[in-house]
Amino acid sequence: MPARLSRWISVTALALCACASLTxxxxxxxxxxxxxxxxxxxxxxxxxxxxxxxxxxxxxxxxxxxxxxxxxxxxxxxxxxxxxxxxLTEKEIYEARPGVWTKHDVAERFGMPREPTQYYPLMKREAWSYRMYVAGYQQAHFNALFDDNGVLDRTMIVVDPLGGNDRDARK
CATH class of the missing domain: 3.30.1450 (Beta-lactamase Inhibitory Protein; Chain:B, domain 1)
Incomplete structure (x- = not known):
């Protein structure tokens, strides 16, 4: 029985690795x-x-x-x-053109946001947020902020304080 279980585990692990590698x-x-x-x-x-x-x-x-x-x-x-x-890569995000792009341009590049949009009345800015990874593993949010005319004002990448590097949790 242990030999069968060992083979089953080996085959299952191999199948999972094959699935994970095909992106x-x-x-x-x-x-x-x-x-x-x-x-x-x-x-x-x-x-x-x-x-x-x-x-x-x-x-x-x-x-x-x-x-x-x-x-x-x-x-x-x-x-x-x-x-x-x-x-949702830093390369793509850095191509955004504040003062030129509109909401439509951002939607063409990154799709419509699936998280609720936010409006900051003191700044008079609407924010769209997208979840992403920076450096391959660090959870973050990409934010696109628009003025009241729907023109991109700025972008920012903010590290997610609740996500991130699980190596720190092992200390």
Whole structure:
């Protein structure tokens, strides 16, 4: 009996490792150049869709509010997948253009927020918040603040005081 249990544990562990290593990004890389139907079959229906100014379009796959990812599937004019990437990264966030981007521009890039929006009357700013990871493991929130005209005023990444580095808990 212990030998069977040991084999079962080994096979189960191997299967779990295989599942964990196959991420949406790796799966999507195999779909580059494929039609929208292949992406929909693989990832399901998008949470949002956007027609972009250059004639291409984007599907957003949001895992918010409890998840930490927002994926974007970009398609060319013929409906073929050209890019698939995680949008809640510091690189993507730093491309935001305060004073230029509007709520629509932020939604095209990161999707609509799935957490309740906040309004700060003294600052006269509306805040959209997205959960994310910084440095690969530190839980944080990306915040986009808009003025009363709906123009992006600033962005910030705030470390989540309730999440974070579980190594500190082991001390």
């Amino acid at each position: 949406p990004l790796q799966t999507a890389q195999k779909l580059i150049g494929q039609p929208e139907s292949a992406v929909r079959e693989t990832f399901g229906a998008p949470t949002e869709t956007y027609q972009l100014a250059d004639g291409t379009h984007r599907w957003i796959y949001s895992r918010q509010p409890l998840g930490h990812e927002v994926y974007a599937a970009d398609f060319d004019g013929q409906g073929k997948l050209t890019h698939y990437r995680q949008m």
